[in-house]
Amino acid sequence: MHCRMILKYFKYLLRSNFKRSYFSNLILLSYDHFIKIKKIMFYLRYLWAELTRRWSKTLTISLGLAMASAIIITIISVSQSLSTAQDKVLNPLQNVGTDIMVSRTVDSEEIQNLDDATREEALNDNRITMDFSKLGEPGEQFANDTLMPGSMLTFASSETEKLDPSLVKTYATGLVLNVVHQEGTIPKLAAEIETGGQRIGFSQSFQVSDADRQAFMDAQQKAMEELKSKGIDPNSEEGQKLMRQSVPNPVSTVNGEVEVPKSVIRQEIGSFSTDVKTENFTLAGVDTSKNDIGLILPNQIVEGRYLEQPGEVVATRAFAQKKNYSLNGTITIAEKEFTLVGIVDPKLYTMSADLYLSLTDAQQLAGRDGRINVLLVKASNADNVKLAGESAAGLFPGAKVTDASETAQQVSGSLVSAASLTDKFIGVTSIIVVLAAFIIVSLLTILSVNKRVREIGTLKAIGWKNHLIIRQIIAENIVIGVIGAALGIGLALGAIALLNHYDISLSATVAGTDNGFGFARRFLGGENNEGVTASVQLNVIYTYTVLALGSLIALAASLFAGALAAIKAAKMKPQEAFRNLE
Amino acid sequence: MTFIKVKNLLKQYRQGTKTINAVDDIDLNLNKGEFLAIIGSSGSGKSTLLQLIGGLDRPTKGIIEIDGAEITKISDAKLTTLRRDKIGFIFQNFNLIPTLTAAQNVEAVIAKRTKRDRARVKEVLKKVGLEERANHLPSLLSGGEQQRVAIARALINEPAIILADEPTGNLDSKTGESIIRILHDLNKQNKKTVILVTHSDYVKKYADQTIEIKDGKIT
Numbered sequence: 066m067h068c069r070m071i072l073k074y075f076k077y078l079l080r081s082n083f084k085r086s087y088f089s090n091l092i093l094l095s096y097d098h099f100i101k102i103k104k105i106m107f108y109l110r111y112l113w114a115e116l117t118r119r120w121s122k123t124l125t126i127s128l129g130l131a132m133a134s135a136i137i138i139t140i141i142s143v144s145q146s147l148s149t150a151q152d153k154v155l156n157p158l159q160n161v162g163t164d165i166m167v168s169r170t171v172d173s174e175e176i177q178n179l180d181d182a183t184r185e186e187a188l189n190d191n192r193i194t195m196d197f198s199k200l201g202e203p204g205e206q207f208a209n210d211t212l213m214p215g216s217m218l219t220f221a222s223s224e225t226e227k228l229d230p231s232l233v234k235t236y237a238t239g240l241v242l243n244v245v246h247q248e249g250t251i252p253k254l255a256a257e258i259e260t261g262g263q264r265i266g267f268s269q270s271f272q273v274s275d276a277d278r279q280a281f282m283d284a285q286q287k288a289m290e291e292l293k294s295k296g297i298d299p300n301s302e303e304g305q306k307l308m309r310q311s312v313p314n315p316v317s318t319v320n321g322e323v324e325v326p327k328s329v330i331r332q333e334i335g336s337f338s339t340d341v342k343t344e345n346f347t348l349a350g351v352d353t354s355k356n357d358i359g360l361i362l363p364n365q366i367v368e369g370r371y372l373e374q375p376g377e378v379v380a381t382r383a384f385a386q387k388k389n390y391s392l393n394g395t396i397t398i399a400e401k402e403f404t405l406v407g408i409v410d411p412k413l414y415t416m417s418a419d420l421y422l423s424l425t426d427a428q429q430l431a432g433r434d435g436r437i438n439v440l441l442v443k444a445s446n447a448d449n450v451k452l453a454g455e456s457a458a459g460l461f462p463g464a465k466v467t468d469a470s471e472t473a474q475q476v477s478g479s480l481v482s483a484a485s486l487t488d489k490f491i492g493v494t495s496i497i498v499v500l501a502a503f504i505i506v507s508l509l510t511i512l513s514v515n516k517r518v519r520e521i522g523t524l525k526a527i528g529w530k531n532h533l534i535i536r537q538i539i540a541e542n543i544v545i546g547v548i549g550a551a552l553g554i555g556l557a558l559g560a561i562a563l564l565n566h567y568d569i570s571l572s573a574t575v576a577g578t579d580n581g582f583g584f585a586r587r588f589l590g591g592e593n594n595e596g597v598t599a600s601v602q603l604n605v606i607y608t609y610t611v612l613a614l615g616s617l618i619a620l621a622a623s624l625f626a627g628a629l630a631a632i633k634a635a636k637m638k639p640q641e642a643f644r645n646l647e
Numbered sequence: 648m649t650f651i652k653v654k655n656l657l658k659q660y661r662q663g664t665k666t667i668n669a670v671d672d673i674d675l676n677l678n679k680g681e682f683l684a685i686i687g688s689s690g691s692g693k694s695t696l697l698q699l700i701g702g703l704d705r706p707t708k709g710i711i712e713i714d715g716a717e718i719t720k721i722s723d724a725k726l727t728t729l730r731r732d733k734i735g736f737i738f739q740n741f742n743l744i745p746t747l748t749a750a751q752n753v754e755a756v757i758a759k760r761t762k763r764d765r766a767r768v769k770e771v772l773k774k775v776g777l778e779e780r781a782n783h784l785p786s787l788l789s790g791g792e793q794q795r796v797a798i799a800r801a802l803i804n805e806p807a808i809i810l811a812d813e814p815t816g817n818l819d820s821k822t823g824e825s826i827i828r829i830l831h832d833l834n835k836q837n838k839k840t841v842i843l844v845t846h847s848d849y850v851k852k853y854a855d856q857t858i859e860i861k862d863g864k865i866t
Binding site: 107110111114115118519520524525526527528529530531639640642643 | 694698701703704723724727728730731732735736738739740742744745746747748751754755756757758760784800801804812
């Protein structure tokens with residue numbers, strides 16, 4: 066193209082014998098060369114005139130398109146941002162560098178179906194002493210912590226050695242315990258009931274053997290003969306009496322009396338009304354040897370530092386605020402003192418706790434050395450997650466494997482409702498908006514073409530062919546579409562900026578894991594485990610694809626309208642030029 | 648030599664159940680360079696006759712020949728080309744494109760664009776005495792000026808025929824007569840064949856041939 070142009074230019078220069086100045090030559094050349102373009106120049110000027118001199122129409126239709134385009138861009142962007150936010154929240158395990166979580170959870174409904182060994186274990190894991198009298202004399206102050214794994218049964222940490230190293234990149238162990246903290250005055254709640262001391266009499270009959278019976282029969286026979294020889298009828302009353310005296314009945318009876326041993330049974334009676342306060346919270350023993358996987362991670366510490374040595378504890382911000390803990394303060398758990406070294410702001414995940422300490426500390430507190438109840442596993446790669454899960458499920462009886470999709474179901478809150486709402490309505494809304502845009506813009510465009518019926522008739526009368534008129538109307542609409550698309554992007558960016566300016570935050574709650582502690586909590590009047598709630602700032606992000614889509618809708622709507630208007634114009638007759646309309 | 652020949656021309660309209668003969672069996676012969684005035688009251692069918700001759704509408708029956716070629720049977724596209732190349736239209740309402748300037752209105756009709764377009768537009772505007780108003784929008788021009796722009800537009804493709812439909816209808820009589828005089832000059836000096844439809848009798852004195860129409864028939 067350029068080569069030909071330059072050649073032509075030189076030819077032109079030679080022809081003109083350099084009579085003209087270089088500058089005018091250049092202009093004349095362009096004029097000559099672009100005569101074809103010049104031909105359409107008029108149409109472009111007509112287009113420009115039409116759009117600028119009927120600017121209110123141009124603006125109205127463009128704005129209509131812009132609105133539709135902006136609405137589409139905004140709702141899609143909001144929806145995408147919601148799902149991005151949701152993805153973050155809905156994959157709580159990812160927040161702790163985990164693909165799968167292995168536990169040995171027992172549902173309270175399942176407890177009847179367990180084998181004896183497991184049931185025994187479940188009961189042992191959750192034995193709670195309710196006898197306050199063992200804590201001291203009534204009236205004394207006491208504080209007592211009971212630590213229980215709840216329905217998350219413990220298993221030996223040595224089970225992790227069975228993990229397939231080809232499937233597992235890394236793993237971390239943990240021991241999550243429910244703590245019931247009771248303090249107050251020891252109540253006189255135990256009734257002492259003395260039992261025993263009663264005397265119980267008894268009487269027992271014994272059967273005789275066949276030999277004895279035979280001896281008895283022989284003796285009876287002998288006695289009867291003796292009586293007959295004495296001249297006494299053995300069947301007479303006297304004879305019977307003499308018979309019983311000489312031959313005693315072999316069926317004998319033992320009579321006796323025993324005394325029940327005395328004992329004192331201490332038994333609590335009913336519910337007690339004392340000043341005993343019961344609190345419960347969750348304690349987690351963390352595998353501090355890992356930095357990228359674990360119940361909490363060092364990078365989640367927002368104040369202070371991560372656990373470094375035994376005797377240290379980290380609290381969540383919410384729990385620290387509730388309990389008025391201060392950093393470097395002392396926290397007593399089960400009569401052992403710990404130092405609060407850090408405040409953690411854990412992301413949403415299912416295995417949340419209020420206090421975190423080292424795994425060994427937790428095991429010691431609970432008296433469960435070498436036992437864990439959570440195993441977090443990171444698969445060697447994304448494809449192996451399923452396989453790793455299957456292999457982990459076979460580690461020990463009753464192993465339960467939880468992955469991202471399951472934890473996602475435990476998330477609820479306004480974020481989830483908003484996301485599912487947009488998921489449901491984004492399609493419908495988009496269709497309505499697009500349809501409305503097409504219809505309104507088409508009506509406006511056809512209306513404006515109808516207004517130009519005499520103009521179009523005149524153009525036809527004076528020799529404009531249909532294709533020129535169609536081209537003109539389509540061109541007008543393309544430009545209007547481009548303006549609409551540009552305005553639409555502007556409006557959408559404005560709307561998105563406005564949405565972001567208003568700091569809309571959405572919450573998401575991960576249901577707390579039911580550690581089977583619900584019963585104890587209800588019984589002891591503690592609070593329910595409400596899970597972890599995270600507030601997610603709605604940060605609407607737009608992508609170029611979405612902007613392009615919105616623009617495309619504006620362009621498509623204007624083209625559609627232009628096509629309808631062009632068909633309408635093509636059908637107009639040249640004699641419309643004679644119409645008398647002002 | 649007959650330049651425009653009309654024979655047994657019939658144009659019927661349906662109006663409800665009635666059929667109206669807007670043009671009823673009209674014969675007409677016009678030589679090249681002649682000035683024909685068609686006079687009639689409104690609704691007489693004179694405008695319909697002009698539209699049929701100008702190839703804007705098709706007759707129900709009859710023949711129209713322009714320069715020896717039958718035009719009633721040719722395609723719409725060919726008819727459009729014929730209108731563009733051979734006929735210049737002038738309308739009662741001037742029918743300028745409101746968004747275009749005087750010069751652009753003239754330019755809009757140019758059939759074969761050359762580098763001389765602008766010069767030619769200037770030329771025809773000069774001919775109707777509107778050189779200085781070339782860049783004005785129609786709304787800034789008087790009725791007479793608008794009609795002169797329309798005449799310039801009708802001339803740009805150098806057509807042989809000029810068809811004018813009541814060109815003075817929306818003008819005062821003085822301006823109207825000046826327009827008729829321009830058309831007369833075009834007829835005499837440039838040998839344009841002019842057909843002018845009017846209801847004003849005074850046009851007769853400029854015409855070579857006058858027909859009067861009533862109810863679609865020549866009286």
